Amino acid sequence: MLDGKHAIVTGGGTGIGLAIARALADQGAAVTITGRRREVLEEAAGDRLHPLVMDVTDEASVSGGIAQAVEARGPVQICVPNAGVAEGRALHKTDTEFWRRVMATNLDGAFWTIRESLGSMRQTDWGRVIAISSVAGIRGLKGAAAYTASKHGMIGLIRSLSEDYLGQPITFNAVCPGYTDTEIISRNVETIRDRAGISEEEAMKIMVHTNRHKRLIEPEEVSAAVAWLCGPGSQSINGQTIEIMGGQS
Ligand code: NDP
Secondary structure, eight states, X not given: OOTTOEEEEETTTSHHHHHHHHHHHHXXXXXXXXXXXXXXXXXXXXXXXEEEEOOTTOHHHHHHHHHHHHHHHXXXXXXXXXXXXXXXXXXXXXXXXXXXXXXXXXXXXXXXXXXXXXXHHTTSSOEEEEEEOOGGGTSOOTTBHHHHHHHHHHHHHHHHHHHHTTTSSEEEEEEEXXXXXXXHHHHHHHHHHHHHTOOHHHHHHHHHHXXXXXXXXXXXXXHHHHHHHTSTTOTTOOSOEEEESSSOO
């Protein structure tokens, strides 16, 4: 289905990003997977998965990295800004350094990744931009103002671009997972445990119960939605936020 297409997935060496990269590669795409840790990317690399070290908080790293990927595998036709940090902090404990780190990774990173990918995508006759936002892009998450603002920002970016490119063969959508079973969850369990003085089981229960069907999402459930947005018949789905959380947000 995606034979001959070049996809780029930021944060593609782990978790949700890796599941997306594998799903697109299974459909025949050549997938550039990016992240900061070379060893993690090399471990994830394989048939049609090509590692590229790129820090999404650094504009030059993103523009240089994407130029390198285009040189190696042709125009980017599927762009998945997925790299992100998910850390909660009360506003009175949110210093500028923390705010900037979250915005730089989640929002600046998505902006640069999409802008640099569009340069080559616009020269082709088909393109998909699918941003990995979050339940926090749809509603406010308690104790996570910076994260929530960054994930809302991604949706604003996607909605605006879908208007800018109306009538062109490129669609822009956001996928919004609820709590998904990746490393982020393990890190959050520890944080909630320490902050609230509760057990790991209780901390996990809080997250699981945020998902409407009261279980964690599997990364493959998110990647299935991304693959569907790249599949036949998806060309009129544009400017949408697809919620993957077992029910309404
Ligand atoms: P992971 O921690 O496994 O993935 C985060 C990825 O982003 C890593 O591969 C990491 O690689 C990469 N990354 C982080 N910072 C940078 C950076 N500065 N430059 C380049 N890459 C970076 O967690 P998930 O797979 O769960 O998260 C993926 C996305 O899904 C995130 O945007 C997250 O907000 C979103 N999400 C996750 C949910 C969940 O419950 N797990 C729910 C909703 C949304 P490296 O460290 O090597 O750079």
